[in-house]
Amino acid sequence: MRLSLAEKKIEVQLVEERYWVGDADFLRRNPAGKVPVLKMGGEIYTESSAICEYLEERFPEPRLLPQDAQARYEVRRLVSWFDDKFHHEVTANLLYERVNRKIHGSGYPVAANVKAGAKAIKFHLDYMNWLLDNRRWLAGDEMSLADFAAAAQLSALDYICDVDWNRSAAVKDWYATMKSRPAFRSILADNVPGFPPPHHYANLDF
Amino acid sequence: MRLSLAEKKIEVQLVEERYWVGDADFLRRNPAGKVPVLKMGGEIYTESSAICEYLEERFPEPRLLPQDAQARYEVRRLVSWFDDKFHHEVTANLLYERVNRKIHGSGYPVAANVKAGAKAIKFHLDYMNWLLDNRRWLAGDEMSLADFAAAAQLSALDYICDVDWNRSAAVKDWYATMKSRPAFRSILADNVPGFPPPHHYANLDF
Numbered sequence: 001m002r003l004s005l006a007e008k009k010i011e012v013q014l015v016e017e018r019y020w021v022g023d024a025d026f027l028r029r030n031p032a033g034k035v036p037v038l039k040m041g042g043e044i045y046t047e048s049s050a051i052c053e054y055l056e057e058r059f060p061e062p063r064l065l066p067q068d069a070q071a072r073y074e075v076r077r078l079v080s081w082f083d084d085k086f087h088h089e090v091t092a093n094l095l096y097e098r099v100n101r102k103i104h105g106s107g108y109p110v111a112a113n114v115k116a117g118a119k120a121i122k123f124h125l126d127y128m129n130w131l132l133d134n135r136r137w138l139a140g141d142e143m144s145l146a147d148f149a150a151a152a153q154l155s156a157l158d159y160i161c162d163v164d165w166n167r168s169a170a171v172k173d174w175y176a177t178m179k180s181r182p183a184f185r186s187i188l189a190d191n192v193p194g195f196p197p198p199h200h201y202a203n204l205d206f
Numbered sequence: 207m208r209l210s211l212a213e214k215k216i217e218v219q220l221v222e223e224r225y226w227v228g229d230a231d232f233l234r235r236n237p238a239g240k241v242p243v244l245k246m247g248g249e250i251y252t253e254s255s256a257i258c259e260y261l262e263e264r265f266p267e268p269r270l271l272p273q274d275a276q277a278r279y280e281v282r283r284l285v286s287w288f289d290d291k292f293h294h295e296v297t298a299n300l301l302y303e304r305v306n307r308k309i310h311g312s313g314y315p316v317a318a319n320v321k322a323g324a325k326a327i328k329f330h331l332d333y334m335n336w337l338l339d340n341r342r343w344l345a346g347d348e349m350s351l352a353d354f355a356a357a358a359q360l361s362a363l364d365y366i367c368d369v370d371w372n373r374s375a376a377v378k379d380w381y382a383t384m385k386s387r388p389a390f391r392s393i394l395a396d397n398v399p400g401f402p403p404p405h406h407y408a409n410l411d412f
Binding site for chain 2: 034080
């Protein structure tokens, strides 16, 4: 969602939400109790995929969803793939176990989860490699929301050095291109207190 | 997705996928290893929300997404709410613990999960009651994908008698209307082997 906003040059102010505390003020803004929350023109928007579709309809340039129905389907399929499947199998097992637990004070990483995440990321990188073998971008010949959904997951994992960039030259090249986009600057400037990013994280030549 | 297909009068043949076995033939059709899978015109479609958007674009009548961007956002927000949040907090805790475990032979229900699900469904029914207090349908003044997403979760829970229809007259009235739609017939005819539906399940006057 941040990448989509940045690509469309919609300026936003990022506010940290301590969503795990579940305070009443935050729950009033968003009854789902989740991040991200977008506030725009006095309205409050939640649920990442619904927000991205809305931004696409309200601010169609540059286009992040193709115009052909079949091609749009493929973008949305891959957005779900990365937001749900990749997130659940990889990001939740690696990032949440290693970082979020420490921030929220909810104990040590569960070794079995970290192991499952480390195994799953290989499968996912191979799947991306297969897609990029046949296409210029993940969902087809044009950059789309699918590339942003994938890059958002990978950048979070790269922050904790959990991506083996030697596994696929195609994936590495694709990520280098994503990283060099102006929309990516704010992601690369992220800094989680207590977890400084590794040297290569923001480096375009990694 | 079944409701969306039925509402648009697209005939499909339902095929049981024993997805939990993970056989190679099924994984070839759908690398995500999940249901539902739609086969149409020689193409294979996966990921429920991507399929519903595709059906909406290819077969726009009857319309299940409004035309105004703000109204479309609200439909999509609620589809995510029911597909993700409601499913995760309620359906996974009640239906998956009580029924799927038995079918897959993966042990007894975990009591803590069933308890969490029973608590969460009250919160969700109250939220639906609040929505329906202000609107004719869940997402606004027209029936939409949001109503189908919610009814799909509730019908599965009603099958195992886990919905307290006395909690909200507004929700009960709304569900009675949904049940009486021709699109709902196939859902009401569902029969899980070993788990016969209760008498009231298919009854329009429940």
